[in-house]
Amino acid sequence: MSAPKDSNLFQKLGLKHPLIVAPMAGGPSSVDLVASASAAGALGAMGGAYSNSAAIETFAAQVRQRTDKPCAINLFVPHGIAEVTPDRLERAIEATAVYRRELELASPQLALPYEEDFDTQFETVLRLKPACFSFVFGLLPVDHVREVKKAGIPLIGTATTLDEARALEESGVDAVTLQGFEAGGHRGIFDAKAADSEIGLRDLLAQCVGAIHVPLIAAGGLMTAEDVRAALTAGAQAVQMGTAFLACAEAGTSAPYRKKLLEASERRTRTTRAFSGRFARGIENRFMDEMDRKPEGILPFPAQNKFTRDMRGASTAKGSPDFLSLWSGTGKGELWQGKAADLIERLFD
Ligand SMILES: Cc1cc2nc3c(=O)[nH]c(=O)nc-3n(C[C@H](O)[C@H](O)[C@H](O)COP(=O)(O)O)c2cc1C
Known part of the structure; x- marks a missing residue:
């Protein structure tokens, strides 16, 4: 009841x-x-x-x-298993190849389960x-x-x-x-x-x-x-x-994410499907900007989330916010x- x-x-x-x-x-x-x-x-x-x-x-x-x-x-x-055809996966691999090279990551192997x-x-x-x-x-x-x-x-x-x-x-x-x-x-x-x-x-x-x-x-x-x-x-x-x-102090927010949140006094955010395949709001960064211009390279949720995880991990390890999902709301202020x-x-x- x-x-x-x-x-x-x-x-x-x-x-x-x-x-x-x-x-x-x-x-x-x-x-x-x-x-x-x-x-x-x-x-x-x-x-x-x-x-x-x-x-x-x-x-x-x-x-x-x-x-x-x-x-x-x-x-x-x-919501059931997202369909990822070999063709879509190929396009996603192509769309992110430049980033994986830069992050010194191997070509991705996307396997089920996605979540x-x-x-x-x-x-x-x-x-x-x-x-x-x-x-x-x-x-x-x-x-x-x-x-x-x-x-x-x-x-x-x-x-x-x-x-x-x-x-x-x-x-x-x-x-x-x-x-x-x-x-x-x-x-x-x-x-x-x-x-x-x-x-x-x-x-x-x-x-x-x-x-x-x-x-x-x-x-x-x-x-x-x-x-x-x-x-x-x-x-x-x-x-x-x-x-x-x-x-x-207690939040588990990673160092580059935290830095970005604190330095962007006017945190510029928008929603994107780039990281997970579902709309989410975060601070604008390079991955979001570039992937939003090639939507054909974005897989459906939650496949995209799994597919991009290695890049987020490598970006955190390098201390770079460029490939991180910097989730943040529109609220302003320090x-x-x-x-x-x-x-x-x-x-x-
Ligand atoms: C970093 C981050 C991760 C989030 N993860 C989840 C989650 O796992 N489950 C959920 O229901 N909402 C999640 N949310 C959304 C929040 O529940 C909530 O809707 C949102 O934080 C409210 O807006 P605000 O960030 O402007 O306060 C997340 C939000 C942020 C900022």
């Missing part, structure tokens, strides 16, 4: 602040960041999408050693019984929703449009994260091949308040206490913030480099 209309999921969880420190798969959501966020009274969230079952278990155990406060786990909903096995990850989540399970990129299959409910785990889906929010509500989620176009990282659009509605958070919230009856979580471009207050006043029951926490707990206090002053 979904939450009653007037209930506040976040009070029920015993959070001091209605804030989810966003799950940020791929490094930034370190054990330290998740544990510190939860210990400070927000909801820390593990971005488990790229982790196998053993890694998710180890991560959760390490968080548990640092805090007994509620934590969430987040996964990507799968972690969702059902195995999901079983691990059920076993770990986090305070919340959140997901992105679509609806959770009906039998999975049933199992999460049976396990008593609150369920949070992600929507980028009113239609997606409606579908999530009907599927039985306990809360919906409304992700505005301003958000850093992957757009939660259900259909990976669809055009982006590009709806900003303010409009999306206005459309959903009153139309959606489960609690709404506002995400996208929120950086300050004022932003948080505005989202809560506009009808969100909680906020989810990623970019604001990327340079925190990023907080102190402890996450101090940032959280400032946001709710």
Whole structure:
């Protein structure tokens, strides 16, 4: 059963602040960041999408050693196997050959599986019984929703449009994260091949308040206490913030990524499919600029994500931001480099 209309999921969880420190798969959501966020009274969230079952278990155990406060786990909903014809792969190899030469990487061998096995990850989540399970990129299959409910785990889906929010509500989620176009990282659009509605958070919230009856979580471009207050006043029951926490002392953000976030005082971001095959927002860099001009060389999600991983690894090793996915939202201002707990206090002053 979904939450009653007037209930506040976040009070029920015993959070001091209605804030989810966003799950940020791929490094930034370190054990330290998740544990510190939860210990400070927000909801820390593990971005488990790229982790196998053993890694998710180890991560959760390490968080548990640092805090007994509620934590969430987040996964990507799968969409079947992306079709990669030999011809498309050839074009992708050609489009990136110059970069692999520069990074001294061998020619890529793209083999299945392109992503972690969702059902195995999901079983691990059920076993770990986090305070919340959140997901992105679509609806959770009906039998999975049933199992999460049976396990008593609150369920949070992600929507980028009113239609997606409606579908999530009907599927039985306990809360919906409304992700505005301003958000850093992957757009939660259900259909990976669809055009982006590009709806900003303010409009999306206005459309959903009153139309959606489960609690709404506002995400996208929120950086300050004022932003948080505005989202809560506009009808969100909680906020989810990623970019604001990327340079925190505890974040697992790599050195070249961190440097780029801090030096770009007016972080110029846009959405691109270049890194993973799905739209995601990040700071403009060479890979994004050049690949966006040769879209025929970009594979479908999640094949492209696997295909470009070696380049991201080599770029990090070289200390270069040129080939990194520098996920960041549109929010301006200097990023907080102190402890996450101090940032959280400032946001709710
Ligand atoms: C580095 C990074 C990684 C992200 N990874 C995930 C993820 O694994 N799962 C998810 O649901 N959202 C992910 N997001 C999106 C966030 O949940 C959220 O929508 C976004 O951070 C909000 O916008 P903001 O970055 O402007 O605060 C990520 C965002 C960033 C910046």
